[in-house]
Structures are given as C-alpha cells and as structure tokens.
Amino acid sequence: MTTAPASRTGTRLGVLTRRAGDTGLLAALPAPIGALAWVRNGSGLVGWGEAARFEISGPDRFALADRWWAEFTASLDVVDEVGVPGSGPVAFVSLAFGDEDRSVLIVPEVIVGRRGNHSWVTTIGTDPELPVTAVRRPTGVRYLDGRLPVPAYREAVRTAVDRMRAGEAAKVVLAHDLLAVADEDIDQRHLLSVLARRYPDCWAYAVDGLIGATPELLLRRTGQVVDSRVLAGTTWPRDGLSDAELASALLTSEKDLDEHRYAVRSLADALRPYCSSLSVDGPAVLHLPNVSHLSSDVVGTLRDSPSLLGLGAAVHPTAAVGGTPRAAALAMIADLERMDRGRYAGPVGWIDGSGDGELGIALRCADVEGRTARLFAGCGLVASSDPDTEVREAHAKMRPLREALS
C-alpha cells in the first residue's frame, strides 16, 4: 500500500534554516501529541507540525520511502545558513519491523536542532507558531495484557529453544507486549523528557506516537562514513553485583557472546559490500540504569554514495532483533509471537536532504495512542537460553517506559 505525498501540491515549499540560541530541545516541543524527536545527551533534533507525510507498507518500503524523499527534497526551495548534518529539510522516519505493518516519514513544519556548537531552527512552509502548553504527567496508569502476555511469552520462548536445539535456527529474537492505560491522553513530551533524563546515553525518540529511548544505533551516515552500534547479550543489576562484576559475567558468558557474534556478523556482512573499509571494535560492556549489554561499534568508509534508507534495506533486520539464519528466524517469530510488532524493532530516526542521518533500532519503546501505550520488549535466544531468565530480561527492558509512565 502506498499513499501519495501529502505535501501541499502545486507550490514549491520554502525551507529556511537559521542559527538560533541554545534553548534546549525537548522543552521546545509545544504540544502533548505529535512530538518528533531524536535526542541524545542534549543534542539532536525535535520537530512539530506536518509539512508532509508519507506512509507505506510492504517489502519495498525502504526503496519507496527513499524515492519519495528524493522527489520531495528536489521540490523544495532551501536556504540553509548552518550547513551541518540535520540542518535544512529533515524527515523523521519510523519503519515497520515487518512487511505488513505501516511505516511513516514525517516532515515537520518546524525543526529545532543542536549539534556541537551549532543550534538552529528550520521552518518548512509556514511556522504554525504554537504556544507551548504545560507538560502533564500521566495519572492512574494501569497495566493490561497485550497480544502476547507473559505466560504465553514464556511458552513461546520454551518452544523456540526446543526448535533451536533441533537445529531450526541458531538464534531467534522473541518479543512480547504490554498495555498501559492512563486516565487521560498521554503527554508524549513527559515520556520523552523522563527517558532523556534517565537514559542520556540512549537516543530518545518520538515519531508518530512511537516513543522510546534506544541504546542501539542501526546506522548513521555522515558523508562517506557509516557507523553502527550493535548490541546483543544482556544482563541486569541484581543481588548487589557491581558494574565490574556484571561486565565480567557478560564478557565470559559463551551464550551472550554467541548472541552478540551473530548480531555483529549480520550487520557487518550486509554492510561490507557498500564499503571500501570496515572495522569492528568490541565487544565492550555498555551499562545502562536498567540493563548492561555487550556492545560493538562498527565503522565503515562508503565506496559510493548509497542513501541511508538504501543501506537500511540491506541490513534490516539484523540478528539483534531477527535472528540467524535470518529467514528461519523470521519464520519462527511469525509462528511463535503471533502479534504484530508494528514499528517496534524497526529503524527509527531521521534523514536530511544531503543523505546524512541516523537510524536507531526502535527498542525500549511504547506505541502511544490517546490514553493507551503499548510497550514492547524482546530477547535474543539461543539453544541454551532459559525461559524464566528471558522473561526477567524482557521485564528489565520494559523498565524505562514503566518508569516514565509512573
């Protein structure tokens, strides 16, 4: 399914990027819904309003989104007084994990950006000049089963482990969901600001109601350089263990190292054909307040100038969120999860008019609509995984959103 660009037809849209004072990104968001964000350690982009929207589903979603963005940017009159990645026209991107669900690109009317010493405001078309309303915290939040409640998830993990022991796949990532319902419509800015404050090393994001803070960078393109942060292999704070003890447990766990190797290999193998050089640095341990992960950084020099979405099509889904071999793992996910992942575990981030941008993996997130938030979390499984441990790991991964909703 394709929908036509919803840009204002007939006239060329004007885009103006001007330097601005550094006033804080998330605090600029004017309204409780419709937040667009990609923020880490106080830098990044936020946006609001919609100058254009493109929705798509199907196996060609990356290519069709890419083509739409190229055509859309070619139709703009751009004045960019800053000239860094993220200035000028930007689309916020949130693509579905699978072929069936809806993917979306949104071009805001207003973007506020910060990168290094640069701060700017971009307007696309007209600035709606919305007054900033007060941020409201959600009240009366209660939790309900999602499509795959915990007992059914535990059983799905058990079955996946049995099937991997029988040789069906080496790694598969299974996820489950949970519903949170508040008394009133949830203010997306509250979730974003709590996530950004408690998880400053993650990328706090919001696109069309999908709100989260991901520690995993699928791909970033900055000119000819492409890089990625691959995570797989997880533990979490317990029994008073220090960070050093958690790190040494992870770095010596064959199960976690296996999970990690599959994920790095899937990303690096898919990226290598596009690169004249590619290096992998890791694994090291990334400590977050709720979990610690094995983490590897991959950096490549691009041979030509493939677009970020084109590269995304080549690497998604990595074995961090799919499995190994990919086709067998995806078949097992469809068979055992029996829920739509929607945009969870899909690429999320932004692209600009010169082909630069950042796509994270949409983890540690909730799909927010009105009073309801649908939370997701998943775990990489290998033949030696234990169902109860994986259920606890998924619980730890939902903690950021539960904290933000409480």
Ligand SMILES: C=C(O[C@@H]1C=C(C(=O)O)C=C[C@H]1O)C(=O)O
């Ligand atoms: C699937 C998720 O996380 C992924 C799975 C991990 C693991 O199994 O160790 C670690 C990081 C992510 O790549 C999630 O957070 O929902």
